[in-house]
Amino acid sequence: MAYSGDPVLASDLLFRPVHSLIDQSLHSRMGATTTNGDGFGIGWYGEGDVPALFKSVDPAWNDANLRELASQIRTGHFFAHVRASTGTPVQRSNCHPFRHGRWLWMHNGALFGFHDYKRELMMAIDPALFGDIEGSTDSEAFFYLALTYGLEEDPYGAVEQAVGMVEDLGREHGVEHPIQMTVATTDGESMWAFRYSSEGKSRSLFFSTEMHRLRALHPEVKALAELGDDARFITSEPLRDLSGAWQEFPESSAGVVRPGHAEVRPFTPRRAATVL
Known part of the structure; x- marks a missing residue:
C-alpha cells in the first residue's frame, strides 16, 4: 500500500480501513497467498534527507511496536508492505520496502528461475551500487537492476529495461514466464506503479x-x-x-501519481542496454 497526499497518521492508513493492509496480511482476497506473515516493512518521508524504514520479521498483525510507531508517525508519503516469502529467508533485510538514497521500492510477485540466472543478473548491476544490496531476494536485485538502468532519471524506461533483461535471462535458462510483478516505487515526490507478468496474468493492483x-x-x-x-x-x-x-491498473500498464497529476500508460518490456 502506498499513500501520497496531505500528512496523516500512519495508523489511519494501516489500521483504520475495513480491509486495511493489516487485515490483508491475514485475509488477502486477491493475492497468491491468503496469509502474508513473513515479516513487514513501512517507509515514510519525514524530517531527514532520506526516508525512514521500520521492518520486522514478525507478522504485521501481531507487532505491538508497529502499532505504537504508527500512532506517532504523521507523513504525506508512506509505503507499507506485508511479505509472503517465495523461498528466500525470513529476515529483516529481505523485507520490503527497499531503500536507496531517496528512493523506496516494493515488489509483489517473483522472478521465476531466479536461482538459475542469479549470478548473471547480479553481475549486470552497476558495481557502484552492488555493495548496497543487503538481502537475498529477487525483489531487491530487481530494484538495483532498475537503478542500474536509470530509475532515478527515467523510471518507466529503467523498469522496461530491467524487465527485458529478466525475461531474456529467464528464457535463456528455459523459464517460459520469467516475471510476475506489481511494483511501487517513489522518490518522495512522485509515486510510480507497474503491473506486468510474462504470462499476461498479473497480480492485482489498484489506484484510488x-x-x-x-x-x-x-x-x-x-x-x-x-x-x-x-x-x-x-x-x-x-x-x-x-x-x-x-x-484497476490494466494488464501490462504503468502509472505515476504526483500532486495535481496522475496518468496510466501501457507497459512493454524492452531489450536492455549493455551494462559494464
Whole structure:
C-alpha cells in the first residue's frame, strides 16, 4: 500500500480501513497467498534527507511496536508492505520496502528461475551500487537492476529495461514466464506503479479515484472528508468496498501519481542496454 497526499497518521492508513493492509496480511482476497506473515516493512518521508524504514520479521498483525510507531508517525508519503516469502529467508533485510538514497521500492510477485540466472543478473548491476544490496531476494536485485538502468532519471524506461533483461535471462535458462510483478516505487515526490507478468496474468493492483470525485459519490464517509484533495492510494487490494473508489491498473500498464497529476500508460518490456 502506498499513500501520497496531505500528512496523516500512519495508523489511519494501516489500521483504520475495513480491509486495511493489516487485515490483508491475514485475509488477502486477491493475492497468491491468503496469509502474508513473513515479516513487514513501512517507509515514510519525514524530517531527514532520506526516508525512514521500520521492518520486522514478525507478522504485521501481531507487532505491538508497529502499532505504537504508527500512532506517532504523521507523513504525506508512506509505503507499507506485508511479505509472503517465495523461498528466500525470513529476515529483516529481505523485507520490503527497499531503500536507496531517496528512493523506496516494493515488489509483489517473483522472478521465476531466479536461482538459475542469479549470478548473471547480479553481475549486470552497476558495481557502484552492488555493495548496497543487503538481502537475498529477487525483489531487491530487481530494484538495483532498475537503478542500474536509470530509475532515478527515467523510471518507466529503467523498469522496461530491467524487465527485458529478466525475461531474456529467464528464457535463456528455459523459464517460459520469467516475471510476475506489481511494483511501487517513489522518490518522495512522485509515486510510480507497474503491473506486468510474462504470462499476461498479473497480480492485482489498484489506484484510488480523485478525492473530490470520491467525496461527491460518498458524502456519508467521514474518512474521506479528512483527506486532502491530492490524496491518492496505490494498493494491491481495495482498502474497503466503496463503489467508484478504486480503478484497476490494466494488464501490462504503468502509472505515476504526483500532486495535481496522475496518468496510466501501457507497459512493454524492452531489450536492455549493455551494462559494464
